Amino acid sequence: xxxxxxxxxxxxxxxxxxxxxxxxxxxxxxxxxxxxxxxxxxxxxxxxxxxxxxxxxxxxxxxxxxxxxxxxxxxxxxxxxxxxxxxxxxxxxxxxxxxxxxxxxxxxxxxxxxxxxxxxxxxxxxxxxxxxxxxxxxxxxxxxxxxxxxxxxxxxxxxxxxxxxxxxxxxxxxxxxxxxxxxxxxxxxxxxxxxxxxxxxxxxxxxxxxxxxxxxxxxxxxxxxxxxxxxxxxxxxxxxxxxxxxxxxxxxxxxxxxxxxxxxxxxxxxxxxxxxxxxxxxxxxxxxxxxxxxxxxxxxxxxxxxxxxxxxxxxxxxxx
Amino acid sequence: xxxxxxxxxxxxxxxxxxxxxxxxxxxxxxxxxxxxxxxxxxxxxxxxxxxxxxxxxxxxxxxxxxxxxxxxxxxxxxxxxxxxxxxxxxxxxxxxxxxxxxxxxxxxxxxxxxxxxxxxxxxxxxxxxxxxxxxxxxxxxxxxxxxxxxxxxxxxxxxxxxxxxxxxxxxxxxxxxxxxxxxxxxxxxxxxxxxxxxxxxxxxxxxxxxxxxxxxxxxxxxxxxxxxxxxxxxxxxxxxxxxx
Ligand SMILES: Cc1cc2nc3c(=O)[nH]c(=O)nc-3n(C[C@H](O)[C@H](O)[C@H](O)COP(=O)(O)OP(=O)(O)OC[C@H]3O[C@@H](n4cnc5c(N)ncnc54)[C@H](O)[C@@H]3O)c2cc1C
Ligand SMILES: Cc1cc2nc3c(=O)[nH]c(=O)nc-3n(C[C@H](O)[C@H](O)[C@H](O)COP(=O)(O)OP(=O)(O)OC[C@H]3O[C@@H](n4cnc5c(N)ncnc54)[C@H](O)[C@@H]3O)c2cc1C
Numbered sequence: 001x002x003x004x005x006x007x008x009x010x011x012x013x014x015x016x017x018x019x020x021x022x023x024x025x026x027x028x029x030x031x032x033x034x035x036x037x038x039x040x041x042x043x044x045x046x047x048x049x050x051x052x053x054x055x056x057x058x059x060x061x062x063x064x065x066x067x068x069x070x071x072x073x074x075x076x077x078x079x080x081x082x083x084x085x086x087x088x089x090x091x092x093x094x095x096x097x098x099x100x101x102x103x104x105x106x107x108x109x110x111x112x113x114x115x116x117x118x119x120x121x122x123x124x125x126x127x128x129x130x131x132x133x134x135x136x137x138x139x140x141x142x143x144x145x146x147x148x149x150x151x152x153x154x155x156x157x158x159x160x161x162x163x164x165x166x167x168x169x170x171x172x173x174x175x176x177x178x179x180x181x182x183x184x185x186x187x188x189x190x191x192x193x194x195x196x197x198x199x200x201x202x203x204x205x206x207x208x209x210x211x212x213x214x215x216x217x218x219x220x221x222x223x224x225x226x227x228x229x230x231x232x233x234x235x236x237x238x239x240x241x242x243x244x245x246x247x248x249x250x251x252x253x254x255x256x257x258x259x260x261x262x263x264x265x266x267x268x269x270x271x272x273x274x275x276x277x278x279x280x281x282x283x284x285x286x287x288x289x290x291x292x293x294x295x296x297x298x299x300x301x302x303x304x305x306x307x308x309x310x311x312x313x314x315x316x317x318x319x320x
Numbered sequence: 321x322x323x324x325x326x327x328x329x330x331x332x333x334x335x336x337x338x339x340x341x342x343x344x345x346x347x348x349x350x351x352x353x354x355x356x357x358x359x360x361x362x363x364x365x366x367x368x369x370x371x372x373x374x375x376x377x378x379x380x381x382x383x384x385x386x387x388x389x390x391x392x393x394x395x396x397x398x399x400x401x402x403x404x405x406x407x408x409x410x411x412x413x414x415x416x417x418x419x420x421x422x423x424x425x426x427x428x429x430x431x432x433x434x435x436x437x438x439x440x441x442x443x444x445x446x447x448x449x450x451x452x453x454x455x456x457x458x459x460x461x462x463x464x465x466x467x468x469x470x471x472x473x474x475x476x477x478x479x480x481x482x483x484x485x486x487x488x489x490x491x492x493x494x495x496x497x498x499x500x501x502x503x504x505x506x507x508x509x510x511x512x513x514x515x516x517x518x519x520x521x522x523x524x525x526x527x528x529x530x531x532x533x534x535x536x537x538x539x540x541x542x543x544x545x546x547x548x549x550x551x552x553x554x555x556x557x558x559x560x561x562x563x564x
Contacts, residue, residue, distance in 0.1 A: 071477070073447070073456075073457065073458070074456060077447075077451070097478065098443075098459070098460060098476065098477060098478065099477075099478075101442070101443045101444055101447070101459075102447050102457065102458075102459060103447075104444065104447070105412075105443075105444035105445070105446070105447025105448045105450075105451070105457070106447045106448070106450060106451040106457065108412075108413065108444065108447075108448060108451075109416070109447070109448045109450075109451025109452050110451060112527075113413075113527070114411075114413065114527040114528050115412055115413060115442070115444055115448075115527070116442075116528060117412075117440075117441065117442035117443065117444060118441055118442070130531070134441070135439060135440050135441060135533075136331070136337045136438070136439055136441075137438055137441055138536070139337045139535075139536070140337050140339075140533055140534065140535055140536070141533065141534045141535075141536065142530050142531075142532070142533050142534075143530070143531045143532045143533075143534075144528050144529065144530050144531065145528060145529040145531055146527070146528055147526070147527055147528060147529060148527045148528075154442075181454075184456055184486060184487065185456045185458065185484060185485075185486040186484065186485045186486065187482050187483070187484055188483045188484065188485055189482065189483035190477070190480065190481075190482045190483075191480045191481050191482070191483075192477070192479050192480035193479050193480050198478050198479050199478075199479070200478060201478075203563075204563070204564075228564070245480075246462065246476065246496075246497070247476055247478075247479060247480060247481070252333050252357070252438060253357050253358070253495070253496065256441075260563045261557065261561075261563040261564070271333065271334050272333045272334075275333070278536070281561075281563065282557070282561045282563050284553065284557070285542070295542050296539070296542070297539060298539075298542040299539070299540070299542060299543065299561065300542065300543050300544075300545060300553055300556060300557070300561075301542045301543070301544050301545070302544070302545050302546075302547055302550055302553060303544070303547060304547030304550065305547070308547065308550075309547060309550045312550045312551055313550060313551070313553060313554060315551070316550075316551040316553075316554040316555075317554055317564075320554065320558065320564070
């Protein structure tokens with residue numbers, strides 16, 4: 001009755017957020033006196049996948065069918081449901097992402113499972129199976145009991161602090177039964193930015209707002225991000241004005257991030273912006289207006305001109 | 321074309337969140353409820369599609385009587401009729417069960433939702449409903465064109481987007497820039513009062529119990545660094561906050 005962790009492969013390796021989910025799943029397995037099995041769909045080398053053992057998994061089921069090359073939601077949900085059936089699993093863990101949410105939702109429909117998203121902590125099993133989840137876009141938390149026999153838990157970034165064990169996991173091929181009906185949706189084109197660091201996965205984020213005055217000024221934001229190895233993000237008006245692509249927009253109506261460090265330059269800190277970033281561990285605000293509301297949500301602040309401060313920070317990072 | 325739009329009634333994005341009854345109930349006092357911002361995009365696109373291709377737009381809310389104010393606003397924006405499933409929508413699975421039960425009878429060509437609710441933020445109701453009905457579900461969809469019985473869409477993926485084609489019927493979770501938010505006009509508000517709003521009773525059971533709520537611990541004071549010494553920030557991030 002092991003715990004199954006649904007993972008995502010990116011560039012031939014398990015995504016960082018997925019490895020965090022593996023660790024979470026392995027900790028839940030320990031509590032339940034069972035083992036953690038990883039489900040990995042797509043192309044990856046065996047020794048890459050066996051690294052899941054380092055995060056607590058004992059076994060990896062590897063489904064690598066040519067038809068599963070693009071993130072097909074219905075097919076992935078079928079693969080997940082068959083893995084759950086084969087392993088007799090009761091609990092499925094995954095990292096929240098746009099693919100993960102979609103697959104988990106359909107799998108919950110198939111399995112008639114209790115599904116809870118944005119989970120921020122390991123479960124409490126002292127009476128029933130209870131988790132803490134973030135709600136109201138980070139403005140509150142709720143304690144939720146999962147009543148179903150089958151349970152699906154989508155975790156938020158930083159829900160656990162990972163401890164690596166140095167172990168490796170056994171990788172087994174997994175051949176699910178695929179339905180033709182799963183392939184009714186056709187992906188006719190993919191447009192991916194070449195930038196290497198994915199925003200939802202990033203530990204460090206440099207974000208900028210309308211204070212940058214125009215898209216031609218973004219070099220100073222990118223320079224700092226590159227020096228730090230950070231992803232770039234922006235406020236909603238910046239993506240509305242097409243200064244930056246939509247997938248960089250964070251906030252209530254954009255991507256929700258919870259990095260270790262969020263640097264906000266020339267962003268006023270409207271409540272809808274804060275909603276997407278308020279679970280960051282450390283927030284730095286750079287704004288020329290000392291009254292900017294963002295300072296109230298910040299850990300470190302600099303009242304200053306972004307055109308002066310950002311290049312100096314970049315220099316200081318390079319000097320580290 | 322027969323379109324269903326599922327809408328939530330949620331606290332305004334600037335609302336101060338607090339709880340009552342020993343942190344077991346959301347405190348509605350002084351809070352303005354609005355249509356979920358993503359649901360608003362779904363509704364606006366539905367009305368545009370109706371204007372372009374003909375058909376009907378039905379609005380569905382799973383919620384208590386006080387969400388009728390939000391439902392009436394959706395009717396004023398251009399939906400033809402509405403259904404409210406009379407209950408507290410306790411969780412994603414329960415909510416999806418209500419929507420799927422109605423959709424199974426009514427056979428909509430298109431079921432539009434928001435990418436996620438802004439109260440519980442799960443982003444799963446569309447997938448659950450798609451699975452319950454045995455039809456494809458896609459989210460977050462940022463562009464939607466209908467050509468006969470084919471839908472051409474753009475979906476946001478991590479770090480980019482993909483173009484997708486699929487046959488109707490479909491369940492879609494919508495986000496900007498799928499449409500411009502529509503604002504009701506005077507005529508819309510007048511006619512909304514007499515448009516049909518059917519109230520039905522729920523079926524099935526919830527799968528989770530929300531036991532207790534909590535607010536995040538308040539942030540400590542912000543440490544200010546003088547602009548002249550901006551470089552000091554980097555040392556603090558490395559040695560004090562330990563995030564570099
Ligand atoms: C339903 C709804 C949903 C929304 N969702 C989102 C969302 O998801 N994300 C989001 O970001 N917004 C969202 N908004 C918009 C939000 O309310 C704000 O309008 C927006 O966040 C402001 O963006 P900004 O801070 O970049 O711009 P402004 O508010 O214009 O702030 C610019 C800031 O830059 C500072 N500045 C100017 N020049 C300099 C300089 N040279 N050096 C340093 N600082 C400088 C100014 O002091 C100011 O504080 C939403 C709004 C609504 C109604
Ligand atoms: C105790 C309690 C009381 C609540 N009372 C109400 C209430 O009175 N009225 C209310 O509207 N919500 C209420 N909610 C919120 C409601 O439960 C959530 O909307 C629902 O649980 C789905 O959340 P989700 O995060 O899974 O939705 P998501 O999966 O994030 O939602 C995706 C999309 O599904 C559709 N959708 C989601 N929920 C509904 C719904 N309830 N009706 C129609 N379409 C929907 C929307 O298009 C939404 O954008 C209440 C929640 C709790 C826990």
